[in-house]
Amino acid sequence: MFLITAALILGFSAARLDFLPEFIKQNMKPISSAALFLLLFSMGLSLGSSSEIMTALPVLGAKAFLLALAAIAGSTLLVWAAVRVTAGK
Amino acid sequence: MTFLILTSLILGIFSGLILFSPENLHFLPQVTQGALALLLFCIGFDLAQERDLFQKIKGLPKIAAAVPFLIALGSLLGTLLISPLLNLRPGQGALVGAGFGWYSLSALIIAQTYDLTLAALALLTNVFREILAILLIPLIAAKLGHLPALAPGGAAAMDVTLPFIARSTSRQTALLALYSGTVLSLLVPILIPLLIRLLAA
Secondary structure (H helix, E strand, O other): OHHHHHHHHHHHHHHHHOOOOHHHHHOHHHHHHHHHHHHHHHHHHHHHOOHHHHHHHHHHHHHHHHHHHHHHHHHHHHHHHHHHHHOOO | OHHHHHHHHHHHHHHHHHHOOHHHHOOHHHHHHHHHHHHHHHHHHHHOOOOOHHHHHOOOOHHHHHHHHHHHHHHHHHHHHHHHHHOOOHHHHHHHHOOOOOHHHHHHHHHHHOOHHHHHHHHHHHHHHHHHHHHHHHHHHHHOOOHHHHOOOHHHHHOOOHHHHHHHOOHHHHHHHHHHHHHHHHHHHHHHHHHHHHHHO
16 A cells, blocks of 8 residues: 555656656656566466465356456446436536 | 456466466565556656646546445445355355455455355455456446446556556546545455354344
8 A cells, every 4th residue: 555655656756856867758658568567477476376266266266257247247337327327417 | 458468467377377386486476566566656657747637636527436435336236146146145245245356355354254265255256356357447448438447446446457447548537546446445344344244143
């Protein structure tokens, strides 16, 4: 939580106070893409190496997948409906 | 993009399965945190490009403030309704859904105070929720609008799924994602013990 807030504020300040070198400013997009793929790879790594997750997967995987889909569908549709119903008010 | 996302994730999973044992991965939390911090730094940098960002927040629909609570309610309803199909008590399904994507915390509380099998189910469900969110956010943002794109990530809208929300929506929606993710993260340790108490009663 602290890390998230600190990194965001630091990035915001870096842009407003303009203290980053030109080379980095020009390449923010590839830098953030590289960080994104590193994040996904390391998330995968921690999932794949977790014996807890890998032993539960064959037994509970299908159930968990459907529950996850149901949670996503329920929350997405409720927000979507609320936005539509209140639009223009 | 989706292809690259899946490739990175799957490469990671297979490397974790085949190449590394957990003892060799003690540095992993630092790598994940480092990559996340760098990404959030980039998001902060991008948010600052919008000169009147805080003015534009007022341009969001009035319903925006209620979004995290709608996400919470929708997640509970969705998992509750599907429970009978999966041989679960509705309350058990809702308990798993109340993790809102925060798999480590929800599984931990359930394991310590309720049931180990449900804890494992909560862990997997919320891992799947995070992965599915990453894949679905661009699609939902394009088809259903920016605010619904905050829903799939749940509590992770403020960290792991934030980069995907920021890429598929607007800067003011990314800021709203931080608010929504924070509220949902605060709700997880309140709702899960509450649901456990209701189930045990």
